[in-house]
Amino acid sequence: MAPRRTLRVGMVGYAFMGAAHSHAWRTAGRFFDLPSGIEMTALCGRSEPQVRQAAARLGWSSHETDWRALIERDDIDVVDICTPGDSHAGIAIAALEAGKHVLCEKPLANSVAEAEAMAASAEKATGHSMVGFNYRRVPALALARRLIGQGRLGEIRHVRAQYLQDWLTDPLFPLVWRLRRENAGSGALGDLGAHIVDLAQYLLGQHIESVGALLKTFVAERPLPAASSGLSAAGAAGTDRGRVTVDDAALFTARFTGGAIGIFEATRFASGRKNAMRVEVNGARGSLAFDFESMNELAFYDAAEDPDQAGFRRILATEPGHPYMDAWWPPGHIIGYEHTFTHEVRDFVMAVASGEAPSPSFADGLQVQRVLAAVEASAHANGVQVPVPGSV
């Protein structure tokens, strides 16, 4: 019998995504039967005192302050990238060239060019690579994919997807890194829109072939963050002001390769909607609807039912037969946001162990990036439908 392998992980970044990923690396092997052990070997961040403290708190055995040093270490098998999008390409390509496996947070990159380089690098690398569209790992959404894949919805007609948050409604909220093009690439489009683009394509098993878009920045100027806040996600506002260089909201229509049409909206200005990632799919034989704020539920309408008894069913996706759920609690005992990362780690580890390419790949991430670029191009061309290169 072959000895059980252990994957030794090094993670870059330790803010919001870093905490979520740390929990996932720590937890996946406790609930799932994994073919490999997991060692949380090293955490990497620029500030030594901060990364040291974070490593202790999040449970990493060592720390580094330079990601190049992390990649050079022999005792690291996996590099997990949890930094803002502008640094993804550099780290990922270097890690792949060093023979590491790479898990990279979404969006894959801030530009198509970077994403192309990453996908090309992944193509020729010996290590595996995966982009972190964690919402594919919501059991209710994996169930939705399964139902669509089984043909339960028939030919797909409509997708309507929204990702609604409200943390920017206050015009005095400071100009954090997510509001600067140079760091974030885009605004609601890349932050939120990337998720619903990936999700819609994943659910339908179809690519978006063209988009017609409208982007809007509601609040053109904001106070700069107070000096002490650095690039933190939130934090206090200072007295100086700067320009918001990304979109506040992105609206677009889409044509899919298989004949469906879609309507998409991403915004951080929807008062009262905290994390409303919503998607509805209508097919000739049925429909599905989902809202992340109730992420354990999937609404399913089966048009094959007797019309007198048909109706949207609220499937509580907590049964042992639902994706991922046999590892958790009895039916009705719901799970939360962080489980999506635990499932992601499970799938990544399973794929690496089996030698199969994990999904979604960097090529998938690149394709999403091309959709986002087409959205921006359409918006700049006054909304005209712009084709997405390479959609099939």
Place this chain on the structure above:
Amino acid sequence: MAPRRTLRVGMVGYAFMGAAHSHAWRTAGRFFDLPSGIEMTALCGRSEPQVRQAAARLGWSSHETDWRALIERDDIDVVDICTPGDSHAGIAIAALEAGKHVLCEKPLANSVAEAEAMAASAEKATGHSMVGFNYRRVPALALARRLIGQGRLGEIRHVRAQYLQDWLTDPLFPLVWRLRRENAGSGALGDLGAHIVDLAQYLLGQHIESVGALLKTFVAERPLPAASSGLSAAGAAGTDRGRVTVDDAALFTARFTGGAIGIFEATRFASGRKNAMRVEVNGARGSLAFDFESMNELAFYDAAEDPDQAGFRRILATEPGHPYMDAWWPPGHIIGYEHTFTHEVRDFVMAVASGEAPSPSFADGLQVQRVLAAVEASAHANGVQVPVPGSV
């Protein structure tokens, strides 16, 4: 004291809308204190046996088979037009020229040109005129308008409006009049989209100034209706086939004159959605959401609340202080679809009695028609944003 006037009504058409309007004319004075009495004087339709039977059933005192004859009658004060859109202009203009008051079902007409003629005629007429956007008379939506008018939502950022039905998902459903451009003008766009365009503009108190659109016909050919079915709304399919000449679904983005942006969708292919006219409005200080399938409810988020206690409230719009509701039942005893017409008749009668112009006017109906025309123009121009003439 002036003698109490009685309005003598003649109605043209007696299908779905005719039944709804008949109920409204019969009921309004029983629940509301109206300044005029109402007489259901004559019903008009092309087939004598059918219109005679309909008049008896729906409670009209006499009948006519030619709308010109109806308009010539001295004992008719009001002409209520419930026919398909292609006949609206002819009847309405003749009625106005004959000095009648006119209530005309939506959409005002099948083309901008017709609508312009109607609005011009209304402008110079002595009688009053009104277009039947009945959803303005849903108490929960009238409440929504009141809250927005009071500034409870602050500056408006987003509108997302959908009108989803599913009665065309079956490709064997016959080619009824609503699927022919020459009768219906357009498909989901005019039938359903007109409602949400009017509603969004009414709620915001802003016009749409440009749109970027995508129209789609999913089922290009359908069986012709069986010979016996005529122009009925449903009915059996025959063996011959014909082309669908209207859209099956309409998607569009919109810019409003006040700076808000909107996203709209109208379709009759959303399996499981029976009459889901949904609208959500997000402002800087709050949000509102509505779904016609639960038409007695309005969801309201007040961002001024303590964040620990904030949440979308489900206002059951059945309190005596809610629009129209003091005429009906105790709180929690809900009302239905037909009440929107009863309220419409109430408002029309009140306006006529007071001498004030009823709202929405033919000019309002024309403006909606211009938005619909811009949607079609944009779709033909590959989605580019098309301005709506005359928006202010």
Place this chain on the structure above:
Amino acid sequence: MAPRRTLRVGMVGYAFMGAAHSHAWRTAGRFFDLPSGIEMTALCGRSEPQVRQAAARLGWSSHETDWRALIERDDIDVVDICTPGDSHAGIAIAALEAGKHVLCEKPLANSVAEAEAMAASAEKATGHSMVGFNYRRVPALALARRLIGQGRLGEIRHVRAQYLQDWLTDPLFPLVWRLRRENAGSGALGDLGAHIVDLAQYLLGQHIESVGALLKTFVAERPLPAASSGLSAAGAAGTDRGRVTVDDAALFTARFTGGAIGIFEATRFASGRKNAMRVEVNGARGSLAFDFESMNELAFYDAAEDPDQAGFRRILATEPGHPYMDAWWPPGHIIGYEHTFTHEVRDFVMAVASGEAPSPSFADGLQVQRVLAAVEASAHANGVQVPVPGSV
């Protein structure tokens, strides 16, 4: 061919129930194909000026001030009783003895003795009689009964029924007739509990055989109504105070003849619940749930479904195949509270015309009264289970 009969109706009482019944008599024949015509012949009330005005407004051709005079009239076929419970027995028995058909509002009477006399009178009468448990005519609930009758729920285990309102939470709300035992018989128990007792027995097709109860009066004394308010349902409070002599809330457990158990609650102190008549039934093979505040919806869980796809379906009970709904609007165009009375009138007229006994009968009303009496007996006996006489 036999000449079409016309039923000539005389109604006693014209408050809340009178308005609802008037609408039903006026409307039923417009939407349903009835075998008889309906004439709204006479309205009866004690105050001549008030009843005259009410008759004009509600559409009755004449009026009476003494119900005995109404019953003596030859041109009355049906007596419809919409008065408080203390007068039901007298009017109903006299009307039946005069050969009239009788429709009597619920609860049938204020005491078992009165109800027994009424049921005995109905038994030997030539006219038909029916008690007005209108909630049986909610399409979603008639559908629920159909599904249970088809065995879709298997053996029934549980009923949980609540009727929650909140109009008495304010201790300064005046001591109206519904709060006096001599007029109302009981409090929440008879007003609201009667509905859920009838409904539970109707849905299950089983009788309640014993109950264990707790009654509570939260506010023992209230201001008397201002002199001018009379016995109105609401109205201004005066300065004198009087004792509340009925229950404010009734809680009870129940055993059904078929082995199911139930839990019931009726209250007018549930802040925020306006008309929340809720019932859930759990059987070995499925469950149903209903809330009157969303009266067009029925939730149905089918335990025979694949566990991975099972879930409560929200059936929008607006399809043409649903009880009563082919008379109304297209799917998704919901109906309201008043329709339950229109359906009740339809069923009553159909039964009278066919010569079959309408349902629920006075015997059914008596049985409900016996359950209510057992509830009171149990509460007085400190909650011990008290059998319901005659349950089978």
Place this chain on the structure above:
Amino acid sequence: MAPRRTLRVGMVGYAFMGAAHSHAWRTAGRFFDLPSGIEMTALCGRSEPQVRQAAARLGWSSHETDWRALIERDDIDVVDICTPGDSHAGIAIAALEAGKHVLCEKPLANSVAEAEAMAASAEKATGHSMVGFNYRRVPALALARRLIGQGRLGEIRHVRAQYLQDWLTDPLFPLVWRLRRENAGSGALGDLGAHIVDLAQYLLGQHIESVGALLKTFVAERPLPAASSGLSAAGAAGTDRGRVTVDDAALFTARFTGGAIGIFEATRFASGRKNAMRVEVNGARGSLAFDFESMNELAFYDAAEDPDQAGFRRILATEPGHPYMDAWWPPGHIIGYEHTFTHEVRDFVMAVASGEAPSPSFADGLQVQRVLAAVEASAHANGVQVPVPGSV
């Protein structure tokens, strides 16, 4: 500065509750700033191979096969009891006498006598003790308690609490330990009813002073578990049959010390309800409602609002100001069932470190046990209200 203490934990039992507690001990210090470190020192179970495997999987450093040996170890500060109720008293008392802190799963014991002995032992022990009513640690319910404590609901009138599951509807489900009185003490009553009794008393800050009850066993006999299944929670059925000696469902009414009344239902026969622990509280000034299947939401009705704008708010209890939530994710990113245990461990560790008695205490667990005993006594006395000794 005092050295940071570390709590060394030994846990008894490693089934469902054991997995949940292990996760909590592993996770609490990663998200909350705890004054003590946590060491998962030893896991205890009767079967050596099984407990060894469980310790490895769940992350415990060592294992024991006799709880007495565990208690004797010097390197254990805390004993966490996750076994069936019949062994709680023996382990807890021995652990307390040995000077350990004790966290004991609910229900505290299978009988009042055992619970009294445990509470007496806790009273005189030097270690701290706590009973594991984890649902107090649902953020939405802790928020509910806060709102009631602030008087936002005014005087409390009603509690309606249900705990509905459906895993026993199949009569072929085997006779597992939870269905034997000697192991489980009672059926749905102790398993589920204990939770809602504790929760109702916690939310109201009032004790139940008397109860009137009805217990029912729907399926009197079941197949014994297949020999190999042992006392597992589920597992295959064998061919022999045995008697179910506990209740399948418990219904009861209750009077609270402060004047409120309540209605309770616990069952494992509610088809389609997976973990529907529901509670609604109605007060003179407002109401609250909760359902565990949507455990991140609290519905709140504030009767002080303008009636035109009042309605149940859906508070998404994921804001940083909500109890426990500043440790987790951004608003709208929901948490799950297991977090209740992580919060429980946090509170236990905080209390131990501060020297304050953790809550709920063994005395609180005893009081719940007395309510459950009164429920059983009432059911045996045909439902008569039975007082709960010692309620104040």
